[in-house]
Amino acid sequence: MGCSGRFLGPSQIIPPQAIQWSSSNMKIVRIHHTTVPIRSFIRNAYIDFSQMQCSVVALVTDRVCDGKPVVGYGFNSNGRYHAHGLLSERFIPRLMRADSADLVDETGDTLDPAKVWRVLMTGEKPGGHGERSVAVGVLDMAVWDVVAKAAGVPLWSLLADRFNHGVADGRVWVYAAGGYYAPDKGIDALKDEMRGYLDLGYRTVKLKIGGAPLAQDLARIEAVIEVVGAGDRVAVDANGRFDRKTALAYAEALQPYGLCWYEEPGDPLDFQLQAEVAKHYDAPLATGENLFSMQDACNLVRYGGLRPDRDWLQFDCALSYGLVEYLRTLRMLAEHGWSQRRVVPHGGHQMSLNMAAGLGLGGNESYPGVFQPFGGFADDRPVQDGLVALPHIPGIGFEAKRDLYSVLKDLVA
């Protein structure tokens, strides 16, 4: 294994590279981190995104590839706050104190994400899955970026090899998540927005509901269906704001549209409400972006009444202890009879896109134009027919997204 000489299939061209080998274990030399604004001018039922910020880390190793140190980058997803305090006070010091032998794989030449995860979670009690799950998710992303870069392969390819019998999806289904409420945003503006997504290559779109009375939301949905052309290419998202009665009233009203999905009707931890909606609503449901551990996801599957033949699960690794925990969640799902194709992660970032391609998930969220520069994919990989391809460069692919990489590399400079 190394960052050169690996066969990646005919379409995968990686520039020649040369890693400097060492007889000692890979070491984390330092971890830079900072907090930067997420550029958005939107709000949903709970959040004014203009107040959101994003934690960004750069994990610098002692390995050199093509004359430059191997550096892994990570950041948190939108919807939850940055993790600055937890990173600086608890998780980065814990990682930097660790012996390198407790962080590397059996060769010593690269990090072992599961071992890093165990170190990060040392001294952490079970339960209470929030906030720290973001801090660990950010660092875990950087670790996987290092591991793929040190192997000289794109992360999606590494994941396919390790966990999916070498099979990766060449392109991933993505949908455009938008349709936020805004002052003075009428039906026409909503339709223009959706037309814009179609012009960008998306086939499926999502809009927010629950921020307006039911009748007004139905008019918005009908307008969007008119633009997109079919109900099953329109998803709606209540962001967990409905009580039981409202959730069921919406379920009844939405049923005739045959929507792509009806997302997060009630509190994400109110599994009984979720199960009641599932009993009354035949079309697909979706939820999971606000469950931050395998155990919480397991409770959703056990008690939420979701149907493996049609519903969607939207856990976001960057908010929920990273990919190491996500692999546990996928194993748990398999044990409960769920295909990983029913998983479409929240967040619209490249980490989830790599997971979708390399682990064979059902697709990935996308937020055209918002949550920048963290949202979105490689610059030279436009969405076509609702699908997006991934770059063939080592790591997660941040270097192929210019505006994001300029933020990331500043961290190390």
Next chain:
Amino acid sequence: MGCSGRFLGPSQIIPPQAIQWSSSNMKIVRIHHTTVPIRSFIRNAYIDFSQMQCSVVALVTDRVCDGKPVVGYGFNSNGRYHAHGLLSERFIPRLMRADSADLVDETGDTLDPAKVWRVLMTGEKPGGHGERSVAVGVLDMAVWDVVAKAAGVPLWSLLADRFNHGVADGRVWVYAAGGYYAPDKGIDALKDEMRGYLDLGYRTVKLKIGGAPLAQDLARIEAVIEVVGAGDRVAVDANGRFDRKTALAYAEALQPYGLCWYEEPGDPLDFQLQAEVAKHYDAPLATGENLFSMQDACNLVRYGGLRPDRDWLQFDCALSYGLVEYLRTLRMLAEHGWSQRRVVPHGGHQMSLNMAAGLGLGGNESYPGVFQPFGGFADDRPVQDGLVALPHIPGIGFEAKRDLYSVLKDLVA
């Protein structure tokens, strides 16, 4: 309402006080906060407590009582980490930015804890209940301390008046939580420790299990029963470490002892495991210290198989969004047929003791000698026959615990 002139019943003597009235709303002038070590030399299955620290806040108002500003104090409970970053980056700035009209009750003369809570939780999405629940719990404690001090009454009395038809318990059942593992701590040392608790006035004790093989744990339990005199005065705590098989093996082995309770056999969010243990174990079970919201507590009650006639619920307000959320949890419990007498909070601090007395809970945890100075109760209220009384001074009563108050008042000095 004010800090003088309130009738508190014959046994309640409060020194005369004079509040300076104002025609404007009470204002929070500033919030001091810091992080201090918790003095402990113990560890359980997950945590090395020597690494734990505690967030402490002092909420200074513009009201003056007996010539001094009315100041409320709060801190987090043991078992979870301090909340320094979240307090300084998110929650204290949010509270300080708020208009005083959004924080005070209808008179304007004092804070309304529920309104403060709403301000604190503005911009917070549902789900993900950990870490931030500690930050909010710390501030909520300080708010209740202010409210009781401004009213000139002990918090337990204020809670009884507001939420329990004026009925408060004069004394609260407490148990001594100890029996931690330590290197070279044999059966004799364990027995000595337990004898010490009896000497301090406790009747019921708790010891850790799961840190040694089953046979060794049973020998430890038998030794403690021998000291205490009866199985139903000995509780055991696995701190969530067991898998299904081990939890059930312990259940079978513990059954004959008729213990006070068997606490947290498995992961606190694994409600199915909890329900299985309940099916196989007739004696009382206890859990809840690692559930940090009403919704998580609700899921435990819905799915955990616990029995309202014998089991115990141990939610800790200082870790779980404070008393405002706790009142929601108690309402939820009542709707599910649970008496508040089945609630015995985790943490061993004065806030929970006030809640136990004023809301008529079943009792309170106590950690003699550890988690100092935050654990423990008023200096002049020794435990007698397993019961402890509360001081008759305004607020939570921190001023009646000298070592604690010396830390708290330094924050304002």
